[in-house]
Amino acid sequence: xxxxxxxCGVGGQGTILASKLISGAAMNKGIPVKxxxxxxxxxxGGSVFSHLRLGDDVDCPMIASGSADIIIGFEPGxxxxxxxxxxxxxxxxxxxxxxxxxxxxxxxxxYNGSEMLDxxxxxxxxxxxxxTEKACKELGxxxxxxxxxxxxxxxxxxxxxxxxxxxKVIRTKIPEKFHELNFKALEYAxxxxxxxxx
Amino acid sequence: MHQEFLMGxxxxxxGAIAAGVNLVAGYPGTPSTEVLExxxxxxxxxxxxxxxxxxxTAMEVGAGAAYTGARVMVxxxxxxxxxxxxxxxxxxxIGVKGGMVVLVADDPGPISSQTEQDTRHFSxxxxxxxxxxxxxxxxxxxxxxxxxxxEKYRTPVFLRSTTRVSHGYASINVKDxxxxxxxxxxxxxxxxxxxxxxxxxxxxxHINIEARNVELSxxxxxxxxxxxxxxxxxxxxxxxxATGGFNYTYVSEALKSVGDVRLLKVSTPHPFPEELAVRFxxxxxxxxxxxxLDPVIERELIYIAGKYQLPVKVYGKLTLDVKNSGENxxxxxxxxxxxxxxxxxxxxxxxxxxxxxxxxxxxxxxxxLCAGCPHxxxxxxxxxxxxxxxxxxxxxxxxxxxxNAMPLDMVDTCLCMGAGLGIAQGVDxxxxxxxxxxxxxxxxxxxxxxxxxxxxxYNQADMTLIVLDNSTTAMTGHQPHPxxxxxxxxxxxxxxxxxxxxKGIGLEFVETVNPLDYKKSVETVKAAAALPGxxxxxxxxxxxxxxxxxxxxxxxxxxxxxxxKCIREIGCPALIIRDDKVVIDDSxxxxxxLCSQICPTGAIGGDCHE
Numbered sequence: 001x002x003x004x005x006x007x008c009g010v011g012g013q014g015t016i017l018a019s020k021l022i023s024g025a026a027m028n029k030g031i032p033v034k035x036x037x038x039x040x041x042x043x044x045g046g047s048v049f050s051h052l053r054l055g056d057d058v059d060c061p062m063i064a065s066g067s068a069d070i071i072i073g074f075e076p077g078x079x080x081x082x083x084x085x086x087x088x089x090x091x092x093x094x095x096x097x098x099x100x101x102x103x104x105x106x107x108x109x110x111y112n113g114s115e116m117l118d119x120x121x122x123x124x125x126x127x128x129x130x131x132t133e134k135a136c137k138e139l140g141x142x143x144x145x146x147x148x149x150x151x152x153x154x155x156x157x158x159x160x161x162x163x164x165x166x167x168k169v170i171r172t173k174i175p176e177k178f179h180e181l182n183f184k185a186l187e188y189a190x191x192x193x194x195x196x197x198x
Numbered sequence: 199m200h201q202e203f204l205m206g207x208x209x210x211x212x213g214a215i216a217a218g219v220n221l222v223a224g225y226p227g228t229p230s231t232e233v234l235e236x237x238x239x240x241x242x243x244x245x246x247x248x249x250x251x252x253x254x255t256a257m258e259v260g261a262g263a264a265y266t267g268a269r270v271m272v273x274x275x276x277x278x279x280x281x282x283x284x285x286x287x288x289x290x291x292i293g294v295k296g297g298m299v300v301l302v303a304d305d306p307g308p309i310s311s312q313t314e315q316d317t318r319h320f321s322x323x324x325x326x327x328x329x330x331x332x333x334x335x336x337x338x339x340x341x342x343x344x345x346x347x348x349e350k351y352r353t354p355v356f357l358r359s360t361t362r363v364s365h366g367y368a369s370i371n372v373k374d375x376x377x378x379x380x381x382x383x384x385x386x387x388x389x390x391x392x393x394x395x396x397x398x399x400x401x402x403x404h405i406n407i408e409a410r411n412v413e414l415s416x417x418x419x420x421x422x423x424x425x426x427x428x429x430x431x432x433x434x435x436x437x438x439x440a441t442g443g444f445n446y447t448y449v450s451e452a453l454k455s456v457g458d459v460r461l462l463k464v465s466t467p468h469p470f471p472e473e474l475a476v477r478f479x480x481x482x483x484x485x486x487x488x489x490x491l492d493p494v495i496e497r498e499l500i501y502i503a504g505k506y507q508l509p510v511k512v513y514g515k516l517t518l519d520v521k522n523s524g525e526n527x528x529x530x531x532x533x534x535x536x537x538x539x540x541x542x543x544x545x546x547x548x549x550x551x552x553x554x555x556x557x558x559x560x561x562x563x564x565x566x567l568c569a570g571c572p573h574x575x576x577x578x579x580x581x582x583x584x585x586x587x588x589x590x591x592x593x594x595x596x597x598x599x600x601x602n603a604m605p606l607d608m609v610d611t612c613l614c615m616g617a618g619l620g621i622a623q624g625v626d627x628x629x630x631x632x633x634x635x636x637x638x639x640x641x642x643x644x645x646x647x648x649x650x651x652x653x654x655x656y657n658q659a660d661m662t663l664i665v666l667d668n669s670t671t672a673m674t675g676h677q678p679h680p681x682x683x684x685x686x687x688x689x690x691x692x693x694x695x696x697x698x699x700x701k702g703i704g705l706e707f708v709e710t711v712n713p714l715d716y717k718k719s720v721e722t723v724k725a726a727a728a729l730p731g732x733x734x735x736x737x738x739x740x741x742x743x744x745x746x747x748x749x750x751x752x753x754x755x756x757x758x759x760x761x762x763k764c765i766r767e768i769g770c771p772a773l774i775i776r777d778d779k780v781v782i783d784d785s786x787x788x789x790x791x792l793c794s795q796i797c798p799t800g801a802i803g804g805d806c807h808e
Contacts, residue, residue: 010563027203027369034334035367038309039228044565044600045771057454059333060447061366064528066547077561086548100774100783101563105765106605110775115558123553142785 002055003160004063008082009074010099011038011048018072018146019050024169025161026054034061045102047078054160070158072149075099076113079120091158092124093149095132128152130192135185144185151189163190199371206334206363210301211236212372213341218379220268220296221246223256225645226674227275228310229364230303234273235677238686242378247686249677252615252645253278257285257300264294264354265393267383269345273301276315277614281646288395289354290324291403296383297345298354300326303364306490306525312595312614314523316491317358318467325407327414328356328468332446334368336423340465343423351410358467360490361525362444411469419473423465426478429458434539436483440475440495442467445488448531455544456535470498479508486538487514490526513538567600569772570747570788572713572739573666577601577608578768578792579719579737580635580664584727589633590625592618594647596639597673598666605769609637616646623650623659633727634661641671641679643696648703654732655704662726663734665696668741676744700734707733714739716795742788749789750804752782757801764793764802 005022007015016037023033037050051063065084073079073094086092098113121127130152132145153159154166163186170182204212211233214222222241224234226249238247246263250256253274260272274282279302286300302320305311321328329344331337341357348355391399418424434457441449442464453459462478464471479485479502487496496514503510515522520534536543567574577598580591593599593609594616602609611621618636626634638647643665654661671677678684680694700708707729711722719737726733762780765773772786773793782793782802794802 011565012568023203023367027201032369033203033367034369036362036365037367039365044568044597046563046565058451060451060528061368062362062448062528064451064532066545080557081560083549083557084547084554087546088548090548101561102566102603102769102771103562103564105774106769108762108775110778111561112776119556119558123556124548 002053002058004068005052005054005159006063006068006071006082006085007050007052007074008071008078009048010078011044011046013074013099014143014146015048015050015074018150019052021150021166021169021173022052022159022161024173025165028168029161029165032056032058034058036061047081049082070153070156072153074145074149076116076120077111080116083120083123086124089125091126091128091156092120093128093130093152093156094120095145095149096129097133126156126158128156130189135188135192139181139184139188141181144181147182147185148189151186152192154186155190199377200374201369202372203367203369204334204338204372205232206337206359206366207232207303208236209334209338209370209372210341210357210359212240213338214271214299215240215242215245216373216378217297217342217345218269218381219245219271219345220381220383221260221263222271222273223248223250223259224273224301225250225253225256225278226671226677227278227303228674229305229361230273230275230278230301230359231674231677232364233301234686237271249679249686251680253282254285257282257289260298261285261289261294264296264298266296266386268296269381270296270298271301271341272298275311276302276304276317277312278302279317279320281615286354287324290326290407291400292393292395293352293403294348294354295352296381297348299341299344299348299357300354301341301357301359303359303361304491305361307361309361309525314491316494317356318494319492321356321358321468325411326354326356326468327351328358328466330358330443330465330467331363332443332463332465334363334366335370336465337363338370338372340423351414353410358443360444415469415472418466418469418471421466421471424471424474425461425463425465426474427461427463429460432459433457434459436481437539438462438478438482438485439488439535440464440478440485440499441488442495443489445490445526445531448526448528449488449535451528452532452535456539456541459539464495467494467498472502475499475502476506476508479503479506479510482510484511484513484538486519486534487512488520488526488531488534489514493522564603565600566603566769566771567597568742569770569783569786570742570790571597572668572737572742572790573598573601574606574768574770575713575716575719575739575790575792576664576666576737577606579713579716580723581606581608583720583723584633587633587727588631590622590635592621592625592634592636594618594636594638594642596642598637598639601637603769605766615642616650619647619650619654619663622661623654623657626659626661630660635664636661637664637666639672640665640667640669640681640696641677644680644694648699651700651705651732652703659732660730661732662723663700663732665734665736667696667736667738669738670741670744672741672743676741696736705732705734708736709734710736710738712739713737714790714792716792742790747788750782750784750787751789751791751794751802752784752804753780754801754803755779757799759799759801761798764797767796768792
């Protein structure tokens with residue numbers, strides 16, 4: 001049984017670390033992992049993605065459209081861009097905070113992501129929207145968007161990994177001084193996700 | 199053996215270490231950079247690693263080491279191979295003593311490159327053997343195979359990777375340290391008949407090379423990573439698929455949903471495993487070739503079908519059945535194969551076609567200079583200083599190519615590493631009334647720009663050189679270079695001074711300015727542009743990704759008149775519009791202060807941070 005995961009966002013948002021944590025957690029459980037991600041010029045504010053595939057029967061690290069079990073979106077517009085990858089009944093986790101492209105600012109556009117979130121809610125059944133801006137303020141750090149989204153993803157069940165799997169990999173891959181903050185973010189996301197599901 | 203989760207480039211590096219590599223030299227370039235970095239990080243004590251100043255030098259350093267019997271790897275991206283062509287084409291005739299692997303990473307798409315060139319062609323052109331891995335595990339094993347073949351045939355060999363192999367990750371089996379090979383170089387032994395290239399030697403070598411490649415083609419027909427998968431009871435007994443490199447994984451993934459077909463996987467595109475290919479083609483009516491970049495496998499199969507008079511039709515890029523440019527995807531390959539086999543593709547997407555049609559217009563995100571990037575300030579200063587004048591702004595390769603984006607619009611040309619210098623001179627000689635500028639980064643300056651400066655001085659050009667010195671090789675992930683005073687061996691060495699080089703060449707006007715001082719920058723550009731001859735300004739300010747700032751500015755909305763000059767003129771990603779007002783995104787701003795210096799009402803200031 002394989003799991004296909006898409007992470008997406010804007011260069012510099014921390015998609016790569018989130019991808020590393022999922023890979024690490026799966027590897028700890030003996031699940032083979034293959035992944036591919038954007039490196040290079042697009043990292044400078046362009047659209048970036050990671051494809052992540054967990055399981056034995058995987059040849060190619062890239063995912064076909066209509067086959068992702070879950071999309072973890074760091075930005076509403078980028079999540080919509082990746083939606084064609086989602087399979088029927090797939091899960092979407094998305095941060096509500098938009099990142100305005102310079103092109104939009106120049107054009108005087110008021111891009112705020114709400115149109116994107118509406119589209120996702122409209123077309124996808126299983127959606128969890130995390131207000132990461134609010135969460136970051138409440139938790140006192142702007143650097144935990146990836147953990148918030150990861151927490152919600154774990155809680156959705158779509159990753160096939162549990163909370164302890166992620167905590168274990170955080171303990172080994174992230175400097176100790178950040179552990180408490182990261183665990184707090186996971187906890188926060190869990191509650192936020194529950195609130196939305198109700 | 200144990201398991202590790204490695205990036206393809208890391209796997210190549212660890213494979214080279216396991217093969218007992220003694221020296222690794224290269225020049226950074228996406229998607230190849232991490233190979234050398236990983237060797238540097240994990241190198242055994244007796245392994246020497248360097249970032250050379252360019253690929254030509256790396257190739258020559260590698261050649262010298264291989265002459266001693268050392269095992270050598272030289273790393274570069276595909277366009278870097280163009281720079282290294284001169285030594286490599288001659289080295290083909292000279293050959294090597296120690297194993298020499300030339301790692302070249304190709305970039306289908308292209309995602310981060312100027313060209314979509316195919317190193318498999320280059321291996322044919324240079325008559326050198328080429329290995330083309332399809333997975334991270336294969337990359338790890340193939341680099342070790344490549345060293346063996348290199349020594350067996352006394353020739354440099356290519357290991358050609360592509361972005362998705364180089365930058366893909368997988369959990370793979372790797373050797374324990376106890377299983378590593380150790381290679382002790384014999385040393386350079388003088389022999390002018392062997393190491394000095396002369397026409398007579400080249401003629402004799404050419405004869406040997408042609409004979410060797412016939413032998414290699416036979417040898418490769420039984421190389422275990424060249425695969426011929428015959429399928430008993432296939433639903434498509436008269437059809438076959440030929441592929442190689444990363445595309446093999448697309449094909450094998452796609453075949454899971456369409457059924458098994460006879461398949462040829464080519465892991466050594468040159469010399470082509472002809473005997474194996476004949477066995478593949480025999481009995482087939484139709485073959486489709488799935489590959490990226492150029493139709494290399496396709497042309498070989500057409501040639502072989504002709505040579506052996508096999509009645510088989512070959513489809514692919516040449517017949518326009520497979521796209522002939524850009525990257526393949528699992529979807530595009532699925533499309534190629536379902537069409538070829540006449541089957542229906544599986545459908546299981548959450549979005550229907552109607553849903554796709556309703557998709558809102560997506561934000562366009564061309565890559566841009568980071569918020570706070572000093573290059574933005576440098577470009578803006580030149581732009582303001584030269585307003586209203588007839589100008590040429592020749593750009594170059596690096597982060598600063600993104601100075602072309604609106605609203606800066608400060609890159610009129612970009613060709614290849616160091617070309618801006620020559621282009622500025624060429625335009626100047628034909629249009630003397632144009633004020634010609636060449637922009638070059640610090641790493642590119644050392645790699646490729648110095649001859650251009652000397653040429654300009656010698657040939658009396660009128661031009662201004664702008665060196666954008668952020669004290670690193672930023673675009674490829676911050677590698678050290680001669681101006682940084684650090685080496686990949688961890689040594690701290692004397693910094694090579696760009697200013698002294700320029701003065702040594704004979705430039706009289708060489709000014710170093712902090713580009714974040716807007717007023718002084720504009721004045722310096724005006725002064726330089728007014729002088730005849732070759733002038734240089736070094737805009738020196740560190741890359742914001744290295745020297746992290748805890749500063750952040752904000753907009754005082756009492757003073758802001760919402761004229762949006764800041765957004766319209768400098769295009770910093772931290773300047774955004776929220777509720778119809780200009781605000782500064784505190785997660786991006788570095789407090790560089792450029793916007794505050796151009797704000798007409800002094801509304802931007804402060805030093806807020808989290």
